[in-house]
Amino acid sequence: MKKEINIKTVSREIFVGIIIAAISIPIGMGYAQIAGLPTVYGLYGSVLPILIFSLISSSPQFIFGVDAAPAALIGGVLVSLGIEAGTKEAVEIIPVLTLYTAIWLLAFYIFKAGKLVNYISTPVMGGFITGIGTTIILMQIPKLMGSAAGSGELFELVEHIIIAVEHINWISFAMGLGSLAIILVSKRIAPKFPMSLVVMALGALSTAFLHVDEYGVALLSQVESGLPKFVFPDFSLIHFKDGFMLSLPIAVVILAESLLAETSFANKNNYKIKDNREILAFSLSNLSAAIVGCCPVNGSVSRTVMMEQYGAKTKIVSITASIVMAVVLVFATGFISYLPVPVLTAIVISALIGVLEIHLAKRLYKINKTEFFIFMGAFAAVLVLGTIYGVVIGVVLSFAAMIIKSAVPPRSFLGVIQGKEGFYDLHRNRDAKPISGTVIYRFSGSLFFANINTFQNDLDKAVDENTKVVIIDAGGIGSIDITAADRLEIINKNFHDKGIEFYITEHIGELNDEMRKLDLGHLVEEGVVRRTIKSALREAGIHYPYSIDGEKQNESQMKNLMIQEEILQEFEWAFGEDAEEQMEKHVEEIIANISIFTSELTPETEIDLKTKAWRHLDSYDQDRLLEHLERHLNEFAARLGQPVDAVEANIMEHRIRLEEKMKKENRVFYEVYVQKREKYEKLLQKKNPELHKYIMEHRKKQYDILKETNPEVADRIKKWIY
Template identity: 55%
Template sequence: MKQKLSVAPTLKNYDKKNFPKDILAGIIIMAVSIPISMGYAQISGLPAVYGLYGSVFPIILFALFSTSPQFIFGVDAAPAALVGAAVLGMGIEAGSKEAMTVVPVFTFFVALWLLAFYFMNAGKLVNYISAPVMGGFITGICTTIILMQAPKLMGSATGTGELFELSEHIWEALHHINAAALVMGIVALAILVVSKRLVPKFPMAVVLMVTGALFTYFGPVKEWGVPTLSAVEPGMPRWYIPDFEAVFSVQKASEVIVLSLSVAVVIMAETLLAENNFAQKNGYRIDDNTELLAFSIGNMAAAFTGCCPINGSVSRTAMSEQYEGKTQLTGLVAGVSMIAVLLFCTGFIGYLPVPVLTAIVISALMGATEFHLAKRLWKVSRTEFFIFVGAFFGVLILGTINGVLIGIILSFAEMIIRSAKPATCFLGVQPGHSHFRDIRESTNIHEIDGVIIYRFSSGLFFANAKVLVRDIEDHLKHDTKAVIIDAGAIGSIDITGADSIESLYRSLKQKGVKLYITEHIAELNEQLRKLGLGYLIEQGCVRRTIHIALKDMGINRPYPLEGGVDNEERSASRKRADNRVQEFVWAFGAESEEQIEKQIKLQIEQLKKTKDIEEIMHGRWAHMDEFDQDEWLEHLEEHLKEIVNISGKDVHTLAADIEMHRREVHERIAREHPELAERFAQRRHLLDKHLKERRPEVYRIIVQLREDNKHK
């Protein structure tokens, strides 16, 4: 069902405090759109002034119907390049009357395709594209446009094509550098980069444009050969119906219709990806399908004013974000102010130096790149890092449309790879407790005697079904009576997964082992019935919880543990202490020792302020279990000299106090848990070895104290 269409949804309940920022951002967007739009209009095969026309009604209509509060529509690189290439491929000269006839028809069919995508609810496709793909895609687009713009810093024309063509164009520009243009561009870019860090809210872009225009008017800019924007005749864009007959009469209709589909796909994918990227970054939501309608309306306006296809603009949006534009009032102001420019200020346009305007565009694009995401992914997930890189180079080398396809393929590949290697574990219980935990968390967690409890944390489908079967079969023992699958994370199952479950059930049944599926949502039962496994439910193999499955086996609490480990019920206070430790180890895993060290250092910093030695000696470890208490005290011993220096206490007194507490811990373990005393002694030996390696001088003091205590 389509969302109810509303006008200006982002302006409802408007916050007046955003008004000055939205106005300023809109004026800046208008100003930077002048060189960008004029350049891309020429790339599409139209005269430069049509870039300004495309920055009036299309941007205003998009602002009125878009659900994104900050994204800006405008004449942009990808659609302009695709249309320009198509026009040249038809043998039509850029800037000719024939081009001015064909391009609006192109735009009209792009608008129709986007409208069709809206009715097909195609906007949901963006949900299947991951953050690394989005980040790589946006960074690729930004880098491509920066490379397109780079020759203009040197006084040359805009580059076209992909990485290799752009590199070749930059190389050619290096052989024809206009020194004055390069100095102006580099200085402007440096000022923008520095001001963005020091005074990010100051409208430096506007100051530079005005300064550049004044310098051109009063200075020798034109004598130096520095390019300025082309002069534009004043006047509003004219509304008219595209000349379809001219296109159809020369039998170019099929080419226009087919090629316009590729342009529409690029607009949909590129703009939705970018919009969702900004939405995620700034904490709001958009309606993807309504955006497609807004794209269509904007392009329809472009078609009826003779313009090329219009796209969401990353560079303009980045500029708006830099100057804190908060709503689509920014887009409305940009469109209305462009009308004012076309009516009254076209003479000013001819004085704007191209290198300065190029520096403004490049500065905005640099801020929109997401190389910081790549750096983060390199640290946390190499797989996602390479997906980012694939999407980035896909756009940079193969172009936008191929980059989009590569990104979608990479997203699906990542999803399948992740699901093919699901998180799995075998569950057990800690003596005195009844909840189930991963047996890898602690040596004090034991499996229930004769029962395998297996957790599978993914949907069960063709790519991972073998993992479940292999894990369970490899874990079977001669005395296994039941296998319980914790299916709490299995939200769906395909026919391959169902066949694997059935095969496992029959294999276990032949061995006299009962199979249970538990903890899953009710919908999974419906899927099992549809896939022909309803008989498992009827035979009692599907149970709501693990506890119910165990009870069905005749196994009640306290559960018998492997190896005859005592599973007596613990006191409430003992359980609370155990749970605190379990939470700590569960949260930090292999880093739990580092976290203890971190807590010690925090306590030492606190000690510097309070001089309260009792807090660090007694206050932090009272609720730990005995093993963790001993490790806490051992870490304290490592920092003994530091504590002595801060507190002013005698080193031997502090060492004796710590050792006394460690001895009490050892005696308590020997008294309450004699079966663990030997393991504790082995652990104590290991901790002492660590102390000797890290703090040999402290170790000598501790050893001497122990010797003295033996002789007392």
Template identity: 45%
Template sequence: MRYLFPTGKGYQRKWLGQDVLSGVVIAAVSIPISMGYAQIAGLPAVYGLYGSLLPVILFALLSTSPQFIFGVDAAPAAMIGGVLGGMGIAMGSAEAERVVPVLTFYVGVWLLLFALLRAGRVLRFVSTSVMGGFISGICCTIILMQLPKLMGGTAGTGELPELVRHLAGVQVHPLSLGLGAAALVILLAAKRLRPKFPMAIVVMGLGALATVLFDLPGHGVACLGAVEPGLPALHLPDWSAVSLTEGLGNSLPVAVVIMAETLLAESSFAMRDGYEIRDSQELLAFAAANLGAGMVGCCPVNGSVSRSSMNVQYRGKTQAVSLVAAAGMAAVLLWGSGLIRLLPVPVLTAIVISALLGAVEFDMAHRLLRADRKELAIFLAAFLGVLVLGTIYGVVIGVLLSFVDVIRRASQPSRELLGVISGQPGFYPLGRMSQAHPLEGVALYRFSGGLFFANIDRFQKDVENCVKPGIRAVIVDASGIVSVDLTSAERLVLLYRRLKEQGVRLYLTEHIGQVNDELRRFGAGELIEEGAVRRTLYAALEDCGAAEGEVKQWIPEEMRHAVPELLRQTQELEWAYGEEAQSKLDAMTGQVLQTLEETKPEQREQELEFLLERGRWQGVIDRDAILQHLEEHLAELSRLLERSEDAVLLELEQERERVTEALRRQHPEIASYLAAHREELEQRFQRKYPEAARHIHELRQRLHQLPEDETKEQR
């Protein structure tokens, strides 16, 4: 039950008046629109009214869009009319009345399948500019279809070339054009001066009154045809009218157009007015509406941009608008069918065009003209794709353009060189801050975007251009790099080696830990092993010896004592290796022991001191962790150094105490974190090597109990 009428949850009584008013207007304008499109689909006009009853109710009960209106609409109707023509079936014939409901039902089946497959997710990759061009193209197409009716002719079909040819051949009826133009001017003026006033109903009433007073049909003005009273009967389509293969094949493109056109339009309305829709449930609503349309004998139904725009104009709040519109249509079919013949077609056409003019996104095109010409080109391509080639091709063009736009933006990320301002902490773009100046001997370069095959050339050229006489290091602020691919990882290694041969260090800094995982996965672990990857800019500056003793002046005051920032400065192993950090520590310890094994006995103590000092990880927390791992191999270390375990342990413990003291002096805020980290390592050691852990614990106790002179002797 939670899926039923989701837009009605939390309904407020004050919305009722707006929903009823908007629903009445929608019902009124749906009469001519739905009747006209039903005829385009090859059905008698009354089926358009049938398609505005049950299908609209089903959509309203399931849709998550509070604004969008469903019903008989242009694109599916025109496509079904084209299918009938291809099958050689006469428009308005009894054969058409048998075939169209079957095709409609199959459309519903396809849409149900799309909902189960969550096919609507593909359209999330369509950009706002593409969406704006798409909606504007649909609106302009429908306006061009409707313009001949404003002049006394019949509605056009097809795309821009066919619509222009049809419009050029219309025999203009002056009175019809005068009525339609006057109605359009009144509606547009009212929209600007009194946007909340239901002028469409007033104009419609005036049109019906004019028909009675001045006999408009007698003067050549077209009015809607008479409709037999009564509600539609429900029945399953005649499956024998179309083979399964032919029915599914001809209905698939229609279902794709309904999904794409309606979801894109719904998303556009949702973004503009600040709410969310659920794509899969919307597809379920589309499917239910079309299955219902097939059971009343109607053509496929679709989301209507024109009626939705009118709903927005009259401030409808929920799908109660659709329920009111369906109730109004039922009342018309039961008791008011005789009034339909009084409505002048040009006046009703003016109401539709007025709503469509409010939905076009040409204001977006104007903003893009000033802000981004490339985005404007994408908007225009989507707009012209729909207008010239049709909805299905417009959708394909829109999706392709969106992906092209993503690749374009990713391949041209923001890049800049950084410098410092004397007396001020932090790093500043040299191109924007006139006071900023580069560091001596070091180039700071920021790259803001994922690093992949399409932009690695640009990255490499930028870095190589940084290497000028006197530059000994290029440090990349990679805080904007969230991923790398195989191509970029391989090129980073080659670039690192090439610069290394020139005596220039390359550093990647500030990026998220996931990038390190990807570097190792793609075979670029060399960068991490050799220290080309550092967690912070400051660590890289210290590592390359830039402005020794002055690095801290560039750390903002509020960050110098912030625990997260301090941890970044003092701990890199887990950031670099993630879940593999402990196994990496084990491997590093093994490398130390292996090196000592291959060293002459009399040089091993000196070599151990050298290895500890030269160690890749200089953060105090990481250094403490390495010393802890060496203690885990105390027996082997004692053998290699040819000293007692007590003496070796004492040396390691004293080194750990020096690390602790350094941390307390430099970063007292995280001393407690070091203690917790040590506890975690101790527990891990106890679980893994319980006998060795107990032995070391006993040695520590004995060392702490030794008198000072014995301790000195041990040293």
């Protein structure tokens, strides 16, 4: 929300502050009565608490004060304690409960309970706010007809309305309905015009000159003049445990209702609030309410909406409203008794109509029926069960919506297109064709208990008797839970038993760490995880250009495409911090199986292709593998039956060829890798100086030989001698 402070805007903010103060008079007095206090305390709660909140809050527009939900809850507490509303006992015990509420809110601030709002979706928030607005409107309707305000939830409120209809005062109803119609029409024709203030003034004039009170029209009751006196709550009036437990629901309602409403206004007007700072403001505002003897105070949706309608944008409104209310208490309490209740009620209802998010409900109904029903569920929960249950049900609905959406995430099967590189959704690309004998399945969503069945069922349906390879594009999978991990184990075994090779690819490296924690580390070690779809295909013996329906892709169309080896470091990606340890295991497997694949080592020997897992390594990982083989020179040479120096010479030749390939693939990445390689060597020197010395001696020997026979090659390996 952009704020430009100048004479014009300050004048507007002050003017709106006066309107808010005027509107707060009937609202505050009415809710004070619902709470069980004399009406004047509703005005007391509209001075210091509003000022304290405005000074601390990070919201430029939200208004605090005596409000419906906490007032109704306090009234209910009095009933449960057997205390009659309006009595001295009620006046003494309510500040104690307000103070306990402030303490609870302070605890919420300390423990950063504002994160609750992060789990509330837009449909839930919209339903929640609409439910509160509707509840307060239903509370106000009896006042239009000359009766007292309603209280409770939907069924109690309807009962109050029926009783009010039976005892309707038609003049009161006509004044209220007429005022409401005038304000609503004015909002359409001239939304910036302060018609509410005009209607209020006309109401006061009708009392002064037409004496509408003589016809049964209720007026606001007379209040004594003067600022509120500070009181110190008497904790002896209620047991500590009872006070804390009875005030907890009130604190939760204030936290949830105020923070949700603030967040809604902030989102709508494009500014940010600091959740935890708001909770501190809630706490200190209620502390100030306690010391003036008032009931707990809360964020006021109706007054904030009215401020918004008049284009006000800053805290000047709240500060002005607080000052004006103080002036009214000192000098103008006589004016209050001229204000007709139905006229003021119409003003409140007109403001609340603006808060109902009917437009959001219509939008959701058109675009997403599930979210529409979530909106209606939150709305009904607040209306029928009350604010606190509405909050709980709203959170449950938010999580339910998330689970429902996650249970059937976006997913597709992939193929290739003649003449193009990459893999494409078979359903959304007419030219895409599946690779023969291969299923490539993209799953976009965290894999967990709610969607693992979907995952498995999709694969089962896609696999047939011709399938040889199943590859998961897990680029959209951010995490897996234990249920999904156990099922992946079963899926892998089932495919293995059918002779189908199974791979998980494209995912973030952290997912490999998570798999190891969930006892799926053997899948990583066995090479089931591959960094890319291409590397998985190569691992399975499916090489580019790929076969489509038994025919090779048209190579003439592909000849201009640059198909390069992926520039990867798969071991580091797959094993993270354990990459060095796993590379050593890989080396041990190679040495243990040397007799199977070769009788001697030459520069042409494909060392990395001869192990069960990780049969294909990219250039960078091959270089790391050769460096690890150097650490086992004696054992490696003995298994080959070759001299150690000959084996070292061939390893060096391998590394020189790889270096040429790496430079060609990506010069920048190669230079970064050289730096990392030097770091590995220095780390080995630090951790195992004897082994490092042993390797360096053999390298130096090779260097001395090559310096005489092949100076060019000798110069290229000089950097490996530290």
